[in-house]
Amino acid sequence: MTSADTAVSKEGLTIPLIDFSKFAAGSPEERKETADAILHGFQDAGFIYLKNHPVSADALKHTFARSADFFAQPLEDKLALGWTTPEANRGYSSPGREKVSHHFNSDDVEKERAAAPDLKESFEIGREGEPDHPNHWPAENGSLANWKADMLDFYAQCKALHVEVMRAIGIGMGLGDSFFDNFVDVGDNTLRLLHYPEVKSEVFKINAGQVRAGAHSDYGSITLLFQDQRGGLQVQSPSGQFVDATPIPGTVVVNAGDLLSRWSNDTIKSTVHRVVEPPSQDSTHPPRYSIAYFCNPNFTSQIEVLPGTYKTEADKKYGGINSGDYLVQRLKATY
């Protein structure tokens, strides 16, 4: 296929690397071909890499720097912005706050956690202006001056990319360019800054099964994942092996979530992934930063199995569900 190179190919898992400029600014044929490649990647692997995407390199570099500024605050300042409820899904989670993966048996959990909690901290920003669920903004002094405006600017850029990727999926599925527009225009998304602190490689040796983020699938429509150059992200192959999703500069990794998979009657895959010790011989792993932008259908949307993914009513694997209810249900199980 001309519009897609390969980003990852191992153990039967092939993740395409797609030139998004051919969708955004190519000829009508290129647009259609690229949309097909995007859909095909989600159907086949559940993951794609996009290059020449519209989130600018400068904005990304700046947002990573601002994320580091945030996490450099004293712990008590971050705890004051603590994540509260699944309904709000905003604020700071300290290392170990989110449940670790199912790899540990329950007797060992507390011991393991005490020695090495899930090795990450995160900060979640939701749609600004949601009256019941205000964002938890840090005080804007010193290194955090203008922090809120910067994050909201980045949030808006990612929101626009979500709309575009859904357009590609709509075209690929034969539903048309704007089929999903009314489902994703509100931007009920979550910008999650992630920091995996520096860690000694011994920690991974002492605690068998220690990971930086446990195996999971994402919940919503798609996730835009921006990673630095450290490595550690792995995607599960069809036969169950975890395969490195190596960072490629200038790309964004995009993966489909469980709600999109359900919406597509399981024709699109929501693939399990995790973050492990990066492949390195050094005794200390430097910190890793990533930015995940979790996209969702509008929380008021009713999600019914998409036309074209079933022949008869009996082929529908799922009943309708409200998007917001679905997401809250899933978050309740995690924290």
Ligand SMILES: O=C(O)CCC(=O)C(=O)O
């Ligand atoms: O940090 C990463 O690269 C992955 C994070 C992730 O998968 C998530 O937060 O859902």
Ligand SMILES: [Fe+2]
């Ligand atoms: Fe994820």
